[in-house]
Amino acid sequence: xxxxxxxxxxxxxxxxxxxxxxxxxxxxxxxxxxxxxxxxxxxxxxxxxxxxxxxxxxxxxxxxxxxxxxxxxxxxxxxxxxxxxxxxxxxxxxxxxxxxxxxxxxxxxxxxxx
Numbered sequence: 001x002x003x004x005x006x007x008x009x010x011x012x013x014x015x016x017x018x019x020x021x022x023x024x025x026x027x028x029x030x031x032x033x034x035x036x037x038x039x040x041x042x043x044x045x046x047x048x049x050x051x052x053x054x055x056x057x058x059x060x061x062x063x064x065x066x067x068x069x070x071x072x073x074x075x076x077x078x079x080x081x082x083x084x085x086x087x088x089x090x091x092x093x094x095x096x097x098x099x100x101x102x103x104x105x106x107x108x109x110x111x112x113x114x
Contacts, residue, residue, distance in 0.1 A: 003078075004038070004039070004040050004047070004078060005040070005078060005079060005080070006078045007074075007075045007076055007077065007078030007079040008078075008079055010075045010078075012072070012075075012093050012097075014075075015068055015071045015072050015075055016064060016068060016072065016093060016094075016097045020064055020065060020068050021062055021063070021064055021097065021098070022062075022063050022064070022065070023060075023061045023062065023063075024058070024061045024063050025061050026058050026061060026063055027057075027058065027061075028057075029055055029056065029057050029102070030055065030056055030057075030058065030063060030066075031053070031054070031055040032053070032054050032055075032066050032069045032070065033051075033053045034051050034053070035051060035052040035053070035054070035069065035070045035073045035074075036049070036050075036051060037049065037050055037051070037052055037073055037074060037077035037086070037107070038077060039077040039078065039079070039080075039081040039086070040080055040081065041080075041081070041082065042080035042081060042082055043082070045080075048083075050083070050107060050108050051107075051108050052073040052077075052086075052090065052105065052106070052107050053104075053105070053106040053107075053108075054069045054073070054090065054094070054104070054105050055102075055103070055104045056094060056098060056100040056101075056102060056103045056104070057100050057101040057102040057103075058098065058100060058101070059098070059099050059100050059101050062098050062099070062100075063098075064094075064097070064098060069094075072090055072093060072094070073086075073090055076089045076090060083107050086107050087105050087106070087107045090105045090107075091103060091105040
């Protein structure tokens with residue numbers, strides 16, 4: 001159970017620290033697809049799993065390492081969660097940290113079958 005709830009012991013600044021943000025002349029969209037997430041539904045306390053897809057267009061060359069996008073998704077998935085909030089939390093943190101020209105987050109999940 002501790003593994004599934006370890007996200008409560010992490011902060012956004014642990015994942016998206018200033019050291020994790022780089023300046024680059026990159027202007028094209030950055031896309032990371034198929035980030036596997038496993039979480040517990042806060043309403044049913046049953047596991048669910050799915051994939052997260054993140055895309056953003058950098059502003060002023062501010063980019064973050066691709067692995068940080070997966071770590072951010074995992075941090076929030078490791079809490080009691082609902083799909084809609086998971087999507088919003090990832091998007092809000094990336095918006096606040098990177099101020100991208102454009103941002104998209106998609107969370108597709110499947111409830112575990114018992």
